[in-house]
Amino acid sequence: MPEKLRKWWKRLASEDGAYTVEASIIFPVVFYCCLAMLFFAMLMFQHVMTSHAATLAAERGAAFWDNSYKDATTGSYPVGQQDGLYWRMLDDYMLDRLLGVVTGSVTNEVSLPVSSDSASLPEKKLIRAGRLLPPIFHGEMKFDNIAIERKVTVSLERPLYQTAFERLTRRRISGEGGASAAVVEPVEFIRSVEFARYMSTKLAQWNKKGISNEQAADTIKRAAK
Template sequence: MPIRISKTTAQLYPVRQVRRPAVHRKPKRNSLATSEQGSFTLEASLVFPVILMCTVTLLFLGMYVYQRVFVQQMARSTAERLAFTWDNSHKDIVTGNFNPSKSDGLYWRLTQDNISDLFGMLTGSGSSQIQLPALAANGQVERKLAKASVLLPQGITGTAKFVNYVLDRQIEVKLNKSYIIPPFVDKWLHVNKTSATGISHIVDPIELIRLTDITRTYFQTIKGRISPQKAKEALIEPEYGDLAGPEVTIKSERQAAAYLKKLVGGKEVVLETVSGLSRTVDALDARGIAHQAFYSMTEFQLRREQMPKDIELLKQGTQVKGIVWHFFKKDASGKEMPSSSFRKELESKGIVVVIHN
C-alpha cells in the first residue's frame, strides 16, 4: 500500500535534492578501420573459396585413386584368366568350362604357340599383341587374347600381349580408362586417365612333363639327324580331333560284343557262379573288369537271367573286380534303352551302366 506524506510533514522535513555529476562521454568514431561490424562475414568470404577448392581437390583425388585401383585389379584379373584358359581356346574365360570333345589339337604348343622351331633354343619367336576390346582376330594366339574383351567393362581400352620364352610364357595386359576432372584440378594433378599393367605367367604341368621327357630321352638321339621342318611334318594331328573315334553302326548283339572287345581290349571268358551257373562274359579286360554288351534283350530277360549271375560274381569278388553293362540303342529314339528305374536298380547292386549312342 503506498505511503502518503502530508503537506505539513513535507514542510517540517524538506527533501534535499542531490545533483549527479555530469559524465563526459567521448564522441563515437565511425571509421571503417576501427569498426568490427561485418568482420566475420569478410573473413568467411575470403576463407570459404580456399576450403571449397581444397575439398573438391581431395574429392577428385580420392576418385582418381579409386579408379586407378579398379583398373589395376581389372588388368591383373584379366591376365590371370587368360593364363588360366590358355591351354584350350574353347574354355570359357569366366568359368573355365569347356566341352571335352573340343580341343586345340595335340601339338598346339609346338605349332600354334609362337615357337620358332621344334627344338629351338630358349628364346621366343617374338610376341603377339592385340588392341582391346577386339571384335575379331586372326591366328590362334590372337583369338585367345581377344577373349579378354568379354571381361572389360565399357570405357576401358588397352592391349593384350603374349610372349613365349619356351620355359616362361607371359601374358601382359595394359588397360586405360579416361578420367574427367575440372580444369583447375587438372592444373594441380595433371591427370586425364588412369593406367595399369597386369602380368601373369602360364603354368602348364602337362607341357612341362612332356618337354622334360622329350628333352631327356630324345634330344641327344635325334640332334643333328633331322631338320626342324621335317620334325614339324612328322607331327601329324589325330584323324579324329573331337576324340570321338570313327563312327560305328551296331546292328546285332554279336556285332556289339565284337566292338566291345576291341574297345576295352578284353577277351571272352566263361565264368561259374557260386550257385553253379555258367556266365559268359563278352570282354574281360586286363584289370579284371567284366564288360557285357546288350542290344536286343529286354529288361525282363536281364532281371531273370543276367542280373542274378552278375550279383553273385560281385559278391564273390574273386573272378571279377567289377561289372559294366553296355547298352547299344537300335535307333535314335532310344526306345530300347533301359528305363531310369532299372538303371538305378543296377547301380544300387554295384553294376555300372554305360549307354552308347
C-alpha cells in the same frame, strides 16, 4: 591528431565485420580444397578400377590358356572340345625352340577393345579374354613366350570425363592400369622336359645323316597336322 589516431586504432581493433572478412577468405579456400580432394578421389577410383580390370583379364587369359573352350568364370568346358593335341608344340613354338629355328621371345598382341578375329591360336585366346572387358577400356593384351616362361600381360587405360577435366587441367587425363599373369602347367612342363631330351637325341642322329634343323622341323610339323 592523437585523438584521430586513437579513433583510427579503435576502429582497426574492433571486431565488427570480422566474421564477414574471415568467411570471404576461408570459404573459398575450403571450397577449393574440397574440389581438389574430390578430383583426387575420382582419379584414384579410376586407377583402381582399371588395375582391377587388367588383373581380371590377365588371370582369365592365363587360366584357360590350356583350353580356349573353358568358361571364363567356372573353368568348365564341353566334353571333347579342345585346341588339338599338338598346339603346344606348333602354336606355342615349342618345337621350333627345341630345334633352334626360333630364338628369343615370341610375342602375340591384340588391341582393345577387340574389333576383329585372328587366325593364330594365341591371338584367338587373347581376343576371347579381351572380349570379357567392357568396351570403355582401351589398351592391349600380349602373350610373351620365352621358352620356359609364358605370361599374359594386359595394359589398359580408361579415359576420365575428358571434356570437363581437359578444360580444368588443360591436359588429357586417363586412368591407367596394368597386370600380368603366368601361364602355369606343371604336368606339361614335365612332359616338355622329357620331349626336349628325346628330341635332342633324335636331332643328333638326324644331323649325322645330313638333315638340318629346319628340315626336321618341317617334317615333324607335317606329321603333326
